[in-house]
């Protein structure tokens with residue numbers, strides 16, 4: 614059960630934090646747990662049609678498998694976070710590391726908690742985690758009409774561009790670490806010269 618241990622390790626590395634939102638309420642940020650499934654169902658079902666559409670690209674019901682994947686079936690490097698107020702989930706955020714080593718991110722905040730700084734803070738936390746995990750970069754697909762999300766992403770340093778194959782979508786991307794380049798051939802340095810070279814010239 615290697616993957617389960619790795620999963621536990623990755624999620625265990627995320628420490629619980631207490632955040633104060635703009636309105637003054639105290640919320641908790643923590644790693645998602647398998648036992649969150651029911652709470653997550655209630656959170657997603659309580660989202661407005663627009664928020665659900667922006668996050669899941671569907672205004673309709675979100676499949677149980679999607680939620681199960683969020684709380685349990687993760688690769689070792691993936692991250693899933695929830696923000697709770699008491700026992701209630703008020704936001705979640707995740708990234709899934711794709712085959713190119715890029716963290717594909719997504720965030721959603723409950724409608725009555727939006728505009729209080731949670732979304733921005735969650736994105737910044739995902740950035741910190743991706744950086745700490747030495748990932749190459751991050752990316753995401755955002756609906757072109759989602760002005761708020763695109764504005765936050767730009768503010769957080771992401772480049773945004775309209776998807777050339779689908780004008781309904783914008784691609785957001787951020788480079789975290791440049792791939793290592795082979796060292797350029799350099800001129801012989803003084804270190805390579807015989808010890809008495811300077812004395813002789």
Ligand SMILES: CC(C)(COP(=O)(O)OP(=O)(O)OC[C@H]1O[C@@H](n2cnc3c(N)ncnc32)[C@H](O)[C@@H]1OP(=O)(O)O)[C@@H](O)C(=O)NCCC(=O)NCCS
Pocket residue numbers: 663664665667668718719720721722723726727728729730731732733734753754755759760761762764765
């Ligand atoms: C997008 C979303 C995650 C942002 O979270 P949030 O908690 O509402 O956002 P924050 O309060 O952190 O930040 C809002 C910022 O957006 C800016 N903003 C708000 N509405 C905006 C708009 N229509 N156009 C441009 N910027 C806007 C505000 O200036 C604010 O900046 P500030 O923090 O400097 O005041 C949240 O609104 C949400 O869950 N939306 C539905 C799902 C979704 O779109 N998810 C993203 C899919 S990838």
